[in-house]
Amino acid sequence: MNNEVTIHYCKTCGFLDHAQKISSALENELGLQVRLQEGFWGTFRIEMDDSVVYNRWKTRGILGRIGLGRTPTPGEILELLRPQAS
16 A cells, blocks of 8 residues: 545535645655545535545535535544554
């Protein structure tokens, strides 16, 4: 495993700032290499080594599918990725 993380985000939805906060947390606390990738409308997806670990469209159930709900906190993503990063 390379422990490379890609965060796909919707700039129009205002998710860039949130993606940057998560990116900083992953780099500072877990030492992961993070790449930000602009995506299409409503996208907020996090992949590690090409495996999806969070997808706003699927993780949030029906609310995520229709574009509602929230994006995860940096702490939630740290919890998800900490076991894989070690």
